[in-house]
Amino acid sequence: MANPGVLIVISGPSGSGKSTVTSKLLKDTRFAFSVSATTRAPRAGEEHGKHYFFITKEEFEALIDGGQMLEHAQYVGNYYGTPREPVERLLAEGKHVILEIETKGALQVKAAYPDAIMIMILPPDIETLEGRLRGRKSNTEEDIKNRLETAKSEIKIAREYDYLVINDTVENAVCEIKKIVDSETHRTAYNAEFIDNYIK
Amino acid sequence: MANPGVLIVISGPSGSGKSTVTSKLLKDTRFAFSVSATTRAPRAGEEHGKHYFFITKEEFEALIDGGQMLEHAQYVGNYYGTPREPVERLLAEGKHVILEIETKGALQVKAAYPDAIMIMILPPDIETLEGRLRGRKSNTEEDIKNRLETAKSEIKIAREYDYLVINDTVENAVCEIKKIVDSETHRTAYNAEFIDNYIK
Numbered sequence: 001m002a003n004p005g006v007l008i009v010i011s012g013p014s015g016s017g018k019s020t021v022t023s024k025l026l027k028d029t030r031f032a033f034s035v036s037a038t039t040r041a042p043r044a045g046e047e048h049g050k051h052y053f054f055i056t057k058e059e060f061e062a063l064i065d066g067g068q069m070l071e072h073a074q075y076v077g078n079y080y081g082t083p084r085e086p087v088e089r090l091l092a093e094g095k096h097v098i099l100e101i102e103t104k105g106a107l108q109v110k111a112a113y114p115d116a117i118m119i120m121i122l123p124p125d126i127e128t129l130e131g132r133l134r135g136r137k138s139n140t141e142e143d144i145k146n147r148l149e150t151a152k153s154e155i156k157i158a159r160e161y162d163y164l165v166i167n168d169t170v171e172n173a174v175c176e177i178k179k180i181v182d183s184e185t186h187r188t189a190y191n192a193e194f195i196d197n198y199i200k
Numbered sequence: 201m202a203n204p205g206v207l208i209v210i211s212g213p214s215g216s217g218k219s220t221v222t223s224k225l226l227k228d229t230r231f232a233f234s235v236s237a238t239t240r241a242p243r244a245g246e247e248h249g250k251h252y253f254f255i256t257k258e259e260f261e262a263l264i265d266g267g268q269m270l271e272h273a274q275y276v277g278n279y280y281g282t283p284r285e286p287v288e289r290l291l292a293e294g295k296h297v298i299l300e301i302e303t304k305g306a307l308q309v310k311a312a313y314p315d316a317i318m319i320m321i322l323p324p325d326i327e328t329l330e331g332r333l334r335g336r337k338s339n340t341e342e343d344i345k346n347r348l349e350t351a352k353s354e355i356k357i358a359r360e361y362d363y364l365v366i367n368d369t370v371e372n373a374v375c376e377i378k379k380i381v382d383s384e385t386h387r388t389a390y391n392a393e394f395i396d397n398y399i400k
Binding site for chain 2 (some may be wrong): 122159176182187
């Protein structure tokens with residue numbers, strides 16, 4: 001069963017803990033991360049080519065025009081997007097590729113790759129979400145309010161996702177996502193070649 | 201998340217080990233078995249109400265006419281079918297209900313319950329399947345040939361199932377099915393009420 005990898009789209013509101021969950025998933029070498037491109041400025045500790053490709057608006061728009069962006073969106077005044085080539089290369093190598101992207105881009109990916117599995121990560125409840133946002137000292141009160149409003153609008157489209165994973169603990173969330181991906185590799189559509197060859 | 205159970209249809213050719221897998225799954229109290237009805241004679245050790253409801257052809261046909269059969273089929277000259285009432289009651293109680301049925305009946309269930317998850321169990325390869333059939337001393341050479349031909353026609357429709365589980369060891373097959381069912385309970389459609397209430 002030499003199969004391509006599974007494309008996994010992970011979204012969740014700010015404060016859902018999706019980045020921590022993703023980084024734990026990546027400890028498993030079956031998974032690979034596709035680095036996004038953005039025009040926003042790097043935060044402290046963020047590295048070009050690791051956390052994001054930090055590029056200019058002009059560079060970003062040239063990639064869009066060249067059909068080299070799998071998805072892209074503007075968010076709080078900046079472009080975010082997923083370069084197409086590395087995703088397709090990693091999938092062909094059999095890696096399960098994780099895209100950690102916001103909801104608008106996620107739906108673009110689903111339209112382009114219907115086999116992608118769409119996972120929404122949420123904290124156990126909205127109070128926990130707000131608590132996590134307030135716990136980040138870098139956020140101002142206005143920033144928290146904006147993020148909460150954005151979170152609510154993102155949660156409203158959770159039903160367009162395939163799966164909901166509650167991030168009560170990082171370990172549980174990682175375990176559930178691995179089960180979901182493993183189940184996906186048991187789909188008959190994923191094993192079509194195996195089935196065809198079975199009775200030959 | 202007080203949800204109804206998941207309806208699980210398990211099929212597999214004779215020799216796939218589906219009955220052993222099912223009986224191991226049932227050690228987990230989240231799962232329940234829906235007893236089928238049949239007009240065939242009981243085999244040694246089979247109990248009425250446990251392995252099957254052994255009923256007459258006339259009784260079976262009366263249940264069909266009354267709309268009380270979720271699915272039914274004829275197989276090697278006998279009726280086999282699933283009474284509807286116990287399945288619906290167990291699902292409402294939150295049990296994951298296992299139907300261990302052949303392919304024709306399985307597709308009837310999928311048509312009636314699109315949310316049912318359809319799992320096809322196969323041995324690792326066709327040679328293993330044949331070996332398992334030959335290992336059963338109760339089967340004549342003609343019986344083995346018939347069962348192999350039936351198996352091949354069943355495997356041809358495996359792609360109409362949702363999932364393929366290879367029964368290399370019973371423990372692995374049980375583990376994979378539990379993962380599949382667990383993933384199913386993470387579907388956004390399954391958690392629609394939770395999502396709706398999240399931001400209220």
